[in-house]
Amino acid sequence: xxxxxxxxxxxxxxxxxxxxxxxxxxxxxxxxxxxxxxxxxxxxxxxxxxxxxxxxxxxxxxxxxxxxxxxxxxxxxxxxxxxxxxxxxxxxxxxxxxxxxxxxxxxxxxxxxxxxxxxxxxxxxxxxxxxxxxxxxxxxxxxxxxxxxxxxxxxxxxxxxxxxxxxxxxxxxxxxxxxxxxxxxxxxxxxxxxxxxxxxxxxxxxxxxxxxxxxxxxxxxxxxxxxxxxxxxxxxxxxxxxxxxxxxxxxxxxxxxxxxxxxxxxxxxxxxxxxxxxxxxxxxxxxxxxxxxxxxxxxxxxxxxxxxxxxxxxxxxxxxxxxxxxxxxxxxxxxxxxxxxxxxxxxxxxxxxxxxxxxxxxxxxxxxxxxxxxxxxxxxxxxxxxxxxxxxxxxx
Numbered sequence: 001x002x003x004x005x006x007x008x009x010x011x012x013x014x015x016x017x018x019x020x021x022x023x024x025x026x027x028x029x030x031x032x033x034x035x036x037x038x039x040x041x042x043x044x045x046x047x048x049x050x051x052x053x054x055x056x057x058x059x060x061x062x063x064x065x066x067x068x069x070x071x072x073x074x075x076x077x078x079x080x081x082x083x084x085x086x087x088x089x090x091x092x093x094x095x096x097x098x099x100x101x102x103x104x105x106x107x108x109x110x111x112x113x114x115x116x117x118x119x120x121x122x123x124x125x126x127x128x129x130x131x132x133x134x135x136x137x138x139x140x141x142x143x144x145x146x147x148x149x150x151x152x153x154x155x156x157x158x159x160x161x162x163x164x165x166x167x168x169x170x171x172x173x174x175x176x177x178x179x180x181x182x183x184x185x186x187x188x189x190x191x192x193x194x195x196x197x198x199x200x201x202x203x204x205x206x207x208x209x210x211x212x213x214x215x216x217x218x219x220x221x222x223x224x225x226x227x228x229x230x231x232x233x234x235x236x237x238x239x240x241x242x243x244x245x246x247x248x249x250x251x252x253x254x255x256x257x258x259x260x261x262x263x264x265x266x267x268x269x270x271x272x273x274x275x276x277x278x279x280x281x282x283x284x285x286x287x288x289x290x291x292x293x294x295x296x297x298x299x300x301x302x303x304x305x306x307x308x309x310x311x312x313x314x315x316x317x318x319x320x321x322x323x324x325x326x327x328x329x330x331x332x333x334x335x336x337x338x339x340x341x342x343x344x345x346x347x348x349x350x351x352x353x354x355x356x357x358x359x360x361x362x363x364x365x366x367x368x369x370x371x372x373x374x375x376x377x378x379x380x381x382x383x384x385x386x387x388x389x390x391x392x393x394x395x396x
Contacts, residue, residue, distance in 0.1 A: 008130030051076035089391030152178030207331035209237035237280035240270035304340035349373035
């Protein structure tokens, strides 16, 4: 069984073809600048063959057609016919409150997604356009929507409600939703397997340019850091994270930011980039810290402090913790960030192994000492595989 996994944006389309017998990636690719001049497809097979096609794609239908053509290319493809594709799994940003789990696509599902598009105006239109294009180009092939928010749908109201008039929630569904759900789901399931305990209390730190933490008990999310949008919570690469709304209005006036550009400013100009005035890339900041750059150090210190604070808060909500897991680009590869976060955590039952933490090698590894009450580990996420697994489960 081969499943095509698609992650579409407004002008991009990432894809992987996964053989579910082995869970191995047969090929992966990216379409860029869809709807713009200079569109391009880049595809790489598991054995390293690379295909590059520069061809204008006026819409997602053009992109899907080109993807299907590239996958069966005699020299650079991985399958002989698109009939080998058993199903398609789409990553979709927002489920609203309508879906608590992944769903097989039909007209009613698309209608609901269109209704929820206002909850994710930057991503949902591209998601929906791609789903429609796939249904048009691949009639009869079952398609599944895997939402970025549904893993967090198990949060209780006390965790997802804001302190605002209830009518604002009731009428407009203004609440915490959480994101990075496919990653948190994959990592929690793999951690449960490693620990051999389904009832484990797990705190997952997905740290990258966008970052979030989730509190998981019995395999279900109890709380998470991102909120109504991915802007809430941790300090991130370019996102501010938690900030007093009154400070936002004050800053807008002082910096002469137009009212309709404030959210974009908080998403793109803040975070580690804003504090360091240098970069949003952790690698650049670590290099600058070694050279004595104080603003770079402050940016990283603030970020680590916020992560540490949320770990403590989530340990309280879970009434203890069995494992703390690092994933994502920074979580998996920055031993410096992990050391900052995990220092002085003995009170929580962590006996951190600072030597084991060193290095950037890939793969699963424990970075707490064998007798540590709370296990600390690095576990690479695999969102595409998570989507493929859910797709297989629904279409078989």
